[in-house]
Amino acid sequence: MAPPAPPTGLRAVCLVVALICLVSPAGAQLIPIKTIPIAQGDQFQIFPANNLGMGSASIALADSLADPFANPAMGTRLTGSRFFGSPTLYSVSRNAGGGRSLPFAVLARRAAWYGGLALALQQVDPSRPPQPDGLFGIGVAVPNAVPPVAVDPSPIPGPDLRAHGNGYAFAMVGRDLPGTRTSIAASALWTGLHALDGVDLLYAGSQRVAQNGHALDLRLGAVTAWPGERGDRTLEALVLHNDFAATHTVTYADTYWDPGVEAFRQRARIEHNVDQTQTWGLHFKYTVPFTAAGWRIGWIGTLNRSSHPKIPNYELGNVPAIPRDPGYTTAFDFGIGVSKARGLATFGADLIYEPIRSYTWADASEPMSTASGDTLAVGAKTIENHFHFSNAVLRLGAGRDIELPGGGKLFGLQLGLMLRSVHYNLSQQDNVQDLQRRLTTGWMEWTPTWGLSLRFPEFEIRYAGRATHGAGRPQATFSPVTWAGRDVALAGGTILAAPNGPLNLTNVNTTTHQISLSLPLR
Amino acid sequence: MTRHVRTLCILAVLGLAACDDPNPIEGVPESLDAQLRRQFTQWNIVPIGQSPVQDPAMVALGRALMFDKILSGDRDISCATCHDPAQHLGDGLALAVGTGGSGSGPARTLGAGRAFVPRNAPTLLNSSIGMPYIFWDGRLTRFGPPPPPPNVLLPATTSLLAAQAMLPVLNRREMRGEKGDVDVFGNPNELAQLDDTQATAIWQGVMQRLVAVPGYVTLFRAAFPSIPASSLRFQDMATAISAFQTDALMKTGSPFDRYLARDNNALSVEAKRGGVLFFGEARCSQCHNGPFLGGQDFANSGVPQIGPGVGQAAPLDKGRGELLDFQFYQFAFRVPPLRNVELTAPYFHNGSLATLEAVVKHYNDVTTSLRTFDPSTLPASLRDSYHGDAATINAVLASLDGRLQAPLHLTDAQIADLVAFLKSLTDPAARDLTAITPASVPSGLPVR
Numbered sequence: 018m019a020p021p022a023p024p025t026g027l028r029a030v031c032l033v034v035a036l037i038c039l040v041s042p043a044g045a046q047l048i049p050i051k052t053i054p055i056a057q058g059d060q061f062q063i064f065p066a067n068n069l070g071m072g073s074a075s076i077a078l079a080d081s082l083a084d085p086f087a088n089p090a091m092g093t094r095l096t097g098s099r100f101f102g103s104p105t106l107y108s109v110s111r112n113a114g115g116g117r118s119l120p121f122a123v124l125a126r127r128a129a130w131y132g133g134l135a136l137a138l139q140q141v142d143p144s145r146p147p148q149p150d151g152l153f154g155i156g157v158a159v160p161n162a163v164p165p166v167a168v169d170p171s172p173i174p175g176p177d178l179r180a181h182g183n184g185y186a187f188a189m190v191g192r193d194l195p196g197t198r199t200s201i202a203a204s205a206l207w208t209g210l211h212a213l214d215g216v217d218l219l220y221a222g223s224q225r226v227a228q229n230g231h232a233l234d235l236r237l238g239a240v241t242a243w244p245g246e247r248g249d250r251t252l253e254a255l256v257l258h259n260d261f262a263a264t265h266t267v268t269y270a271d272t273y274w275d276p277g278v279e280a281f282r283q284r285a286r287i288e289h290n291v292d293q294t295q296t297w298g299l300h301f302k303y304t305v306p307f308t309a310a311g312w313r314i315g316w317i318g319t320l321n322r323s324s325h326p327k328i329p330n331y332e333l334g335n336v337p338a339i340p341r342d343p344g345y346t347t348a349f350d351f352g353i354g355v356s357k358a359r360g361l362a363t364f365g366a367d368l369i370y371e372p373i374r375s376y377t378w379a380d381a382s383e384p385m386s387t388a389s390g391d392t393l394a395v396g397a398k399t400i401e402n403h404f405h406f407s408n409a410v411l412r413l414g415a416g417r418d419i420e421l422p423g424g425g426k427l428f429g430l431q432l433g434l435m436l437r438s439v440h441y442n443l444s445q446q447d448n449v450q451d452l453q454r455r456l457t458t459g460w461m462e463w464t465p466t467w468g469l470s471l472r473f474p475e476f477e478i479r480y481a482g483r484a485t486h487g488a489g490r491p492q493a494t495f496s497p498v499t500w501a502g503r504d505v506a507l508a509g510g511t512i513l514a515a516p517n518g519p520l521n522l523t524n525v526n527t528t529t530h531q532i533s534l535s536l537p538l539r
Numbered sequence: 540m541t542r543h544v545r546t547l548c549i550l551a552v553l554g555l556a557a558c559d560d561p562n563p564i565e566g567v568p569e570s571l572d573a574q575l576r577r578q579f580t581q582w583n584i585v586p587i588g589q590s591p592v593q594d595p596a597m598v599a600l601g602r603a604l605m606f607d608k609i610l611s612g613d614r615d616i617s618c619a620t621c622h623d624p625a626q627h628l629g630d631g632l633a634l635a636v637g638t639g640g641s642g643s644g645p646a647r648t649l650g651a652g653r654a655f656v657p658r659n660a661p662t663l664l665n666s667s668i669g670m671p672y673i674f675w676d677g678r679l680t681r682f683g684p685p686p687p688p689p690n691v692l693l694p695a696t697t698s699l700l701a702a703q704a705m706l707p708v709l710n711r712r713e714m715r716g717e718k719g720d721v722d723v724f725g726n727p728n729e730l731a732q733l734d735d736t737q738a739t740a741i742w743q744g745v746m747q748r749l750v751a752v753p754g755y756v757t758l759f760r761a762a763f764p765s766i767p768a769s770s771l772r773f774q775d776m777a778t779a780i781s782a783f784q785t786d787a788l789m790k791t792g793s794p795f796d797r798y799l800a801r802d803n804n805a806l807s808v809e810a811k812r813g814g815v816l817f818f819g820e821a822r823c824s825q826c827h828n829g830p831f832l833g834g835q836d837f838a839n840s841g842v843p844q845i846g847p848g849v850g851q852a853a854p855l856d857k858g859r860g861e862l863l864d865f866q867f868y869q870f871a872f873r874v875p876p877l878r879n880v881e882l883t884a885p886y887f888h889n890g891s892l893a894t895l896e897a898v899v900k901h902y903n904d905v906t907t908s909l910r911t912f913d914p915s916t917l918p919a920s921l922r923d924s925y926h927g928d929a930a931t932i933n934a935v936l937a938s939l940d941g942r943l944q945a946p947l948h949l950t951d952a953q954i955a956d957l958v959a960f961l962k963s964l965t966d967p968a969a970r971d972l973t974a975i976t977p978a979s980v981p982s983g984l985p986v987r
Contacts, residue, residue: 274830276789277591279669279681281830284588381804388808400570450571450808 046087046257046300048321048348050373051439052404054460056488056525058144058214059107063118063137063185065533069481070468071365071414072433076354077304077315078365082533085124085133088255088300089189089202090238092133098125101135103533110526111147113490114214116140120185125538129195131202135187140180141212147490147523173270173285177225181212191238198249199241206234210263218491220267224285230263230292247306248313257298265290296323304354311359317369319350325377344377344402352410361420361427366413373406373441388451399449406441414466431468431481436461462487477535482528489522571811572803578818579799582828586799590667593786596761601783603758604776607980609748610708612716612730613638614723614984618707618780620647621660624972627882628663628788633890633918634846635660637713638720643987649920656712657849657856659890662883664969665876666700667785670834673703675872675888676849676859677837697778700785704777708745709738723984742773749776754981787975790879790966798963806963813960816953823902823957825942831876832964838940839870841905842887843912844926855926858888860938869938881965891917895961899954904946906936 066083068074075083082101084091101122108115120137191202210230217226236257242249269286304315323346352369378398385393393399414433421428440459447454468481569577578584604610608617616638622628623644630636631645634657639650649655658675666673673679681699694705707713708730716731730744749755750768759771762779795814797805806814818824827833837859848854850861860869872888880886885893892898893916901908909932914925949957980986 271586273586273588274669275588276667276669276785277588281585282588383804385804386807447570 046255046298046319046321047259047296048319048350048371048373050346050348050375050406052441052443054439054462054488054522055215056109056113056485056490056527058109058114058116058141059105059483059485059527059529060116060118060139060141060183060214062105062107062529062531063103063120063139064122064135064187065101065103065120065479065531065535066481067479068365068414068431068433069483069531070431070433070466070479071363071416072412072435072464072466074354074356074365074367074412074414074433076302076317076352076356076365076367076369077313078354078356078358078363082535085189086135086187086204088238088240088253088302089133089191089204089236090200090240090253090255092124092126092131092189092191092202093193093200093240095124095126095131098123098538100536100538101533103531105529105531107527107529109144109147109214109490110528111490111523112145113147113525114144115142116180116212116214122187123538129193130190131192132190133188133204135185137185137187139183139185139212141183141214142180143176143178144215144217144490146218147525173224173283174268175224177227181228183212184209197241198243199239201237201239203238204234204236206232206236208232208234213263215490216265220265220269221491222269224268224270226268227266228263229266230261232259232261234259245306247309250305251303253300253302255298255300257296257300259294259296259298261292261294261296263292265292294323294325296321298322300350310357312355312357315354315356317350317352317354319348321346321348323348343380344375346373346375348373348375348406361418363416364414367410369410369412371406371408371410373404373408375402375404375406377402385449387449393448397448399447401446401448403444403446404441405443406439408440409436409438411436411438416468418470418472425474427470427472429468429470429472429479431466431470433466433468435464435466435483437463460487475536477533479533479535480531481533482530484526484528486524486526488527489524491522571808571815574815575798575811575818578815578824582818582824583830584799584818584828584832585830586796587668587791587830590785590789593782594762596758597779597782598786600755600758600762600776601779601781602787602975602977603755603980604749604780605783606977606986607982608723608984609752609980609982610745611638611714612711612722612728613720614982615639616714617980617986618704619976619986621656621713622663624974624976627879627969627972629883630660631884633659633885633921635713637710638716654712654847655921655924656710657846657853658888659885661875662879663784663788664790664879664883665788665831666703667698667781667789668791668831668834668876670831670876671699672834672837672873673699676862677873678862679703679706694772694774697774698781700781701774701777704780705742705773709735709741711735715741746771746773746776752981758981790969792966792968793878794963794965795878795960796966807959809956809959810963811960813953813956813958814963816949816957817960821899821902821947821949821953821957822942826874826940827877832878833874834876836874837868837871838874838942839867839935839938840872840887840902840943841909841935841939842870842872842889843891843909843914844870844931844935845889845891845914845917845921845924847924854924855931855934856889866938867940870935871938871940877961878964879966879969881962882969895958896954899949899957899961902943902947903949903954905939905943907946909935 064083064086066073067080068078068083081094103120105118116139118137118139120135122133122135124133125131185206185208187204187206189202189204191200193200208231210232211228213228216228220226234257236255238253238255240251240253242251267288267290270283271286272281272283275282298319298321300319302315302317304313306313325344349372350369352367354365354367356365379400381393381395381397381399383395385399387393412435414431416429416431418427418429438459438461443456445454462485464483464485466481466483468479470477470479605618608614610617620643621630621635623630626644630647632647634655636647636649637656639653640647641650642648671681679699679702708715711717711731716728718731720728720731722728730741733740750771756768759768763771763775766775794805826836826838829835844855846856849856852861857869858872860871881895886898892901912927914922914927917925977986
């Protein structure tokens, strides 16, 4: 194992390939992938959720607010029309980033039809290397910049410290099938992206990164229920397609020696990195009551198949190491959950096992000689990365409502915990050096959650928060220890990265606060 | 339910205590590319930019001057005799053969009664790259004194390179000749008659020769249209030579340079392995660093002492120690830049090692290499001038650079990889430079 962390909290990490996954706002059923403990901003926690304060337990525990955004057919449970607003903000500790979102949603039902619309605007702060703790570390912005030298011939744009905005538009429509207890629905979520949290840090040494892209998430869901003595048994099914495409226009300031002036100078270099990923997903969930005391048990099975036809040239530590990789990933979720809802108390727990297989490679752009004297033809694979993940997720939480005087008024408390254990084996075949490298590693992230709610007949107001620990962010890029990262794909919510060098990570925590307001529409 | 809440609280507290600093990830070895590029950052290895565009008229004048033997007292040697394009702008000799010699390249031999120039003629490839020190002892520097040689005060010039071009014509052994010499036409060598202290008169004498040649008058007029022929100075001539060097002799298109320009496929696996050694275990980069892979430092590399020697230490050559009487400068010489090093054998300040393999093996164990140096590897004409006595070797080792005192214990395979890396520093365009040699020069003297 690597040496113990120094007192500063810096950790040197050696990796060959990294995969990072960002979840989308309709995040369920898109399986997150991550091979380095990089802290991600909680950018996609936008839509309201009942169970956010309960560790987001969701297999056997229904979430009347969040479920329709994950599986549109769950809109069948709407009993009326409601308006939601859920302003959300998150921050990464050590002044390393943050963002704010303001979503509005309307979910409505008319006879057998139901549907919803949601819009969200979001502002994401530029990601920065973590600042030192303490008084003198407050508010110091250190952009991705190399030490200053003379600039030639034209000015190089400085770091972009402005926040950038994203837009989200969600629509769903569904129908209960007559004569059955089955409902089908479809949803679409379009995202206009100009700021993905953390992407700036993945281009170490860059002056600025301009992001421009979109994501389209299409879902077709169905749910059916069978009544029973202890309650309904339900089966949910979902097919999803997520298409992600973005361009990162990265401006670097490259240092070079100018013989004309006999001095070091800098010149701008602009790279346009295209990032594309398509994901197909299939998801089933079955829940059944198993005691008369309010206990339910549920199972989920999820399959994601992602292809990454184009991966951007991320650089961490200003070290381009491996050419861009295409690749594909197959990910599964097998989970079991239990819940109990009795009276004003609620409890839920999920346990999920996530086996993931990912294969990425680099193509030879020109004939390459190998260490053994062979020649790799154009298009031959120079490096092949095989990941085998065995991840696990534990989510549990409890809530208690307290009746307030006056009738129909409830005050709720929630507490929960999410644990995500990542463990993977990597086998990397370097066909140029004729070497095979192996890595077995893992770590754990944990996220305590909490929530408060006030429910009145006229409206409901909720506050929920969570703080994720156990991850970090790259240090300032001029650190002598750098991460030789490259080959990263941002994939419909997923980032694939293939770094192979030491990485300085500083521990940071990501804290999210969401206040949601729900009003019935008469 | 209260029990559940209590359980959650306990879990949260335990988690806070246990997970504040998560276990770091175990890593795998970096790829060669990742190692190399990290090492580049560590050693300040950056790409070389384009040379400034030069005035074509100035370049044409400089080219003619560099190849014209009229600059030498006896009219028998030009700059290009020792900086021969056919020899990659060196001469292929261990120690240079100055005026009075005959032949060219490695076949060049001493004239009767002449002595070797005490040091190797360094290549002029990339001489205009902007190095802070020129000459093996770094006596010409942009960092101020010491001036070259002690009794000469250089006039202001446009660059360090131009200043350098003013010095060989002053040196009797290199270009000026000895008192009493006659030139190739049998005429007295008027430049050699002047005292060594009369640098200005020597330069004026050379200029008088030049302005007497109609071809040069035309070239000077084109290069310096605002300066009448009578007002031309020797430093103008030197400026023209430096312009030619800047225009024609910069060769920075090696595979290594392409690799620096982000082409990971530019280097072979062997060269990459050698590069990782160069910047790491083999410790080469402790001296050969920065944009030129050297040129900015001095080191006593434990090089065998051969040749006539320099200054008061003769027959030894104390290098920079002859100029600055510090212990760490004794037998120390400028760390040469390494681009195109494959083409510029033999190596070291006195050409005592003939191949790159020999150089790397020398660095593998400097002390042993010096103590066991075989003078039979030297050219026959220099074997007798090898100073292999114990006192000399001990004197050299007494100030051996601290970075070289511990053996490296490199294997033969590692040495081969290092040599592969050194060969990756070669610009293919530098392999054949004969095209820059003009067919004739304005004086009508033979170019070869």
